[in-house]
Amino acid sequence: MVAQGFTVDLNKPLVFQVGHLGEDYQEWVHQPIVSKEGPRFFESDFWEFLTRTAWWAIPSIWLPVVCWFISMSYRMGHTPSELFLMVVFGVFVWTLLEYTLHRFLFHIKTKSYWGNTLHYLLHGCHHKHPMDSLRLVFPPAATAILLFPFWNLIKLFATPSTTPCLVGGGLLGYVMYDVTHHYLHHGQPSGETARNLKKYHLNHHFRIQTLGFGITSSLWDKVFGTLPPPSKVAEKRR
Numbered sequence: 001m002v003a004q005g006f007t008v009d010l011n012k013p014l015v016f017q018v019g020h021l022g023e024d025y026q027e028w029v030h031q032p033i034v035s036k037e038g039p040r041f042f043e044s045d046f047w048e049f050l051t052r053t054a055w056w057a058i059p060s061i062w063l064p065v066v067c068w069f070i071s072m073s074y075r076m077g078h079t080p081s082e083l084f085l086m087v088v089f090g091v092f093v094w095t096l097l098e099y100t101l102h103r104f105l106f107h108i109k110t111k112s113y114w115g116n117t118l119h120y121l122l123h124g125c126h127h128k129h130p131m132d133s134l135r136l137v138f139p140p141a142a143t144a145i146l147l148f149p150f151w152n153l154i155k156l157f158a159t160p161s162t163t164p165c166l167v168g169g170g171l172l173g174y175v176m177y178d179v180t181h182h183y184l185h186h187g188q189p190s191g192e193t194a195r196n197l198k199k200y201h202l203n204h205h206f207r208i209q210t211l212g213f214g215i216t217s218s219l220w221d222k223v224f225g226t227l228p229p230p231s232k233v234a235e236k237r238r
Contacts, residue, residue, distance in 0.1 A: 004040030005062035013048075015061075017043045018120045019113035027110060030209055041125070050141060054124015054136040055182040061176050069168030070094050077160035083165055091176070092215040098177050103213040130205050133186055137178040147171070173216075180216050203228055 006020040008028065021028055042048045055215045070083055078086075106123035108118050120128075125135055150170065155163050183189070197217075204212035211228045214221045221227040 004135075009038045010039060010162075013040045013043050014125075015117060015121060018079075018124070019117040021116060023111045024115075025111065025116040025119075025124075029120065029128050032128060032130050034207060035129065036130055036131050036133060037127075038135055041121075050139055052140050052170055053137050054134065055137050055179060057140060058137050059175055059180045062143070062171055066168045066175070067173045069164040069171065071165075073165035073168075074165075076162060078165065085167040087163060087169035087172060090166045091173035093166075094173025094177065095214075095216060096220060097170070098173070098215060099213050099224075102215065103226065107210070107213070127205065127209065131185060133182070136182045136185055138174075143174070165237055177216050184215070200228075 002087045006017075006022070006024070008014065010020065010033075018025060018029070020076050038052075040048060040158075069216050070087065073083060073086065074080075104122075108119065116124075125132070129135070138197055147167075149193070151163065151167050154166050154170070157167050179196075181201075184198045187194075189195045189198055200212060200218060201215060208228050211226045212218070212221055218227060
């Protein structure tokens with residue numbers, strides 16, 4: 001289904017076009033189009049709707065769920081200090097998951113029709129249209145589906161009373177990630193820490209896309225040796 005010398009028509013729905021690019025997809029998807037107006041993905045209005053999510057929907061939907069999960073562990077006898085430690089641990093685990101997914105799944109190399117199509121839906125669209133504000137956060141329907149295997153995975157290592165709070169901590173980490181990610185693209189930070197984090201992430205988009213996979217911090221880039229060279233970060237700062 002790959003078409004030799006295929007050209008994507010940006011005025012038509014993109015999802016079922018990008019697969020035809022074959023090996024040219026990787027080069028195409030990493031040539032960003034900087035515009036706040038996002039492209040259309042699908043002909044169907046229903047599927048198109050599911051790809052668009054306002055950033056504020058993420059905390060509005062998931063923070064009450066986080067609180068509910070934590071309260072479940074509280075009702076099973078855990079003290080506030082124990083709950084706090086479990087939430088912190090859950091957030092910490094999320095930061096590693098955030099890095100791992102971004103590095104090994106979101107940046108996987110594809111060239112087949114369906115490989116390119118799925119990658120574009122998962123993450124390629126964000127690199128092609130990095131300022132599309134309605135496709136910066138993960139669709140809540142997809143998060144809800146992924147919560148089930150995540151819960152069952154945590155159950156393998158935790159007790160019935162600690163599982164809800166640990167999942168709540170991980171979910172809180174996810175909410176922090178999505179809100180931070182949106183802010184790094186569309187916010188105008190005044191503090192030095194936030195400004196540096198914004199420069200760090202935009203460096204990943206516009207300078208060296210094979211390094212700098214951390215979103216909420218550069219911790220795991222430092223641990224696993226994927227920190228961009230100082231010269232590359234400095235170029236973005238000037």
